[in-house]
Amino acid sequence: MSPQVRLMLLPSARCLFDEPIQVKVDGLRPRQVVTMRAKAKDERGVVFQSSAIYRADMGGAVDLQRDPALCGSYVGVEPMGLLWSMKADMPHKYFHWSLALNPHMVKFSVHDGVAEDDEEGGALAEATNERCLIADGVSRVVVKQGTFSGVLFTPPGEGPFPGVLDLCTFMSEKRASLLANKGFMVLTIAVFNDKPVNIKHLNLDYFEEAVQFLQQQPKVGGKGIGVISRSKGGDIGLSLSSFTSGVEAVVWINGCSANIGFPLHYKNREVLSVLGSNVSKLLPTPSGASIVKFAVGDPETKENQGSVVPIEKAKAHFLFVASEDDLNWDSKAFMEGMAQRLKREGKKNFETVCYPRAGHLLEPPYGPYCHAGLHGMLRAPVLWGGEPKAHIDAEVHLWKKIENFFRTRLTSKL
Structure with a gap:
């Protein structure tokens, strides 16, 4: 982990399942190429993940609402692309998430350069998105x-x-x-x-x-x-x-x-x-x-x-x-x-x-x-x-x- 790099989930790391979030990174080098990843398990333990390559701006920041993915699981400006493009490690797998009391936990991470999907560790920064199916009071x-x-x-x-x-x-x-x-x-x-x-x-x-x-x-x-x-x-x-x-x-x-x-x-x-x-x-x-x-x-x-x-x-x-x-x-x-x-x-x-x-x-x-x-x-x-x-x-x-x-x-x- 790099202490100067921050991965932010806005407005909050906790949200409802059907709500969009803004994924931002700062503290990178100007024009640094990074790999953004998302990884989660469904209720049956099947792993789903995605990744996309981005280039930081001159201020060392990446904003998924603004910046295009250069390649990876998707291309172009896709603010929620890391979520919807997640795929299972095995073919023909549906994402099972049916129990309302269990929040869907997605780990976002940013890695230097073009990182392989199966590489473990080496993240510059990480953040976990808690996506809830049931709102407070329901x-x-x-x-x-x-x-x-x-x-x-x-x-x-x-x-x-x-x-x-x-x-x-x-x-x-x-x-x-x-x-x-x-x-x-x-x-x-x-x-x-x-x-x-x-x-x-x-x-x-x-x-x-x-x-x-x-x-x-x-x-x-x-x-x-x-x-x-x-x-x-x-x-x-x-x-x-x-x-x-x-x-x-x-x-x-x-x-x-x-x-x-x-x-x-x-x-x-x-x-x-x-x-x-x-x-x-x-x-x-x-x-x-x-x-x-x-x-x-x-x-x-x-x-x-x-x-x-x-x-x-x-x-x-x-x-x-x-x-x-x-x-x-x-x-x-x-x-x-x-x-x-x-x-x-x-x-x-x-x-x-x-x-x-x-x-x-x-x-x-x-x-x-x-x-x-x-x-x-x-x-x-x-x-x-x-x-x-x-x-x-x-x-x-x-x-x-x-x-x-x-x-x-x-x-x-x-």
């Missing part, structure tokens, strides 16, 4: 009510707060806790509480109970509940708004317009069949990960009509979000099909957002970008798609749009 309560279980996050204060149901394909508290930090009461539940191989069908009643539970919370205001969902959770969110009451606003992110994976039951009968698929159309790639997109059936064909969610029956407002480079399935086509169907019915209760060059896994911003990972239903590595910079920019834009959408649609009746 409560976290594990809920087991009726047939469903989940985690409820409540902002500080008496409320009333807009209520949001977060449908995650597999259990994660990240998105729910970050929404609660913004003043929403959020209940997060998993679409799958068992291994998919053990599931014969899904019951919409289970998710309806969660909506009703939220409605009954004394701190929840308004008449309707918001639902946020991505991937398989997307068609569950659509189904809740179409078959049940109480849902006022739905955010659908890179989902399907039809029921996928398993038959959907409601009130002891099947209400939606399964969208057809053909695993022989999976496309293998040299990386060992497959492209799923072309194996998923077309909801517009006659044989798949029984799987299509009847969103024209819904009274909710929809925010449909699709990534053009989604390689899991054709989210853009699904979104456009739903928009056309609603227009034919004279409906205006929706808006669409499409992100060019973004991939399937749109998440709250500033986590490591994931191009490929293990598919939870196929149990094999797949490509999610997207170009890193465009994908991260989409996440930043979408996160603010989700907040505004829910605030507009869920607080108007308070």
Whole structure:
């Protein structure tokens, strides 16, 4: 360590997960070339890291908000580049960080010259960024009510707060806790509480109970509940708004317009069949990960009509979000099909957002970008798609749009 070199994280080394920080270094030699690094472990102990080469100014300072990376994990002026460009030491690894009470710790360091990623020690200066998922005053309560279980996050204060149901394909508290930090009461539940191989069908009643539970919370205001969902959770969110009451606003992110994976039951009968698929159309790639997109059936064909969610029956407002480079399935086509169907019915209760060059896994911003990972239903590595910079920019834009959408649609009746 060099006593004259300082690595600063501003405005504070402790922040929320979805907040940007300013990374600055001073005390270097004029025009000194340095390597900036970030390193962290996820909840499963997998190491993620990034590095980029910078040149100090004549005053011996590097400011990631101002200065371009010359080469490395990214190039150009990217203030949060060291965070979103972190990659695992092993291929096809998703960054798992789901428990809200555990802060994400990232070690930043600055090294003289062009340092190799596997070099240990030799840092001129270091600083640790504590990125919290849950803000001070937000409560976290594990809920087991009726047939469903989940985690409820409540902002500080008496409320009333807009209520949001977060449908995650597999259990994660990240998105729910970050929404609660913004003043929403959020209940997060998993679409799958068992291994998919053990599931014969899904019951919409289970998710309806969660909506009703939220409605009954004394701190929840308004008449309707918001639902946020991505991937398989997307068609569950659509189904809740179409078959049940109480849902006022739905955010659908890179989902399907039809029921996928398993038959959907409601009130002891099947209400939606399964969208057809053909695993022989999976496309293998040299990386060992497959492209799923072309194996998923077309909801517009006659044989798949029984799987299509009847969103024209819904009274909710929809925010449909699709990534053009989604390689899991054709989210853009699904979104456009739903928009056309609603227009034919004279409906205006929706808006669409499409992100060019973004991939399937749109998440709250500033986590490591994931191009490929293990598919939870196929149990094999797949490509999610997207170009890193465009994908991260989409996440930043979408996160603010989700907040505004829910605030507009869920607080108007308070």
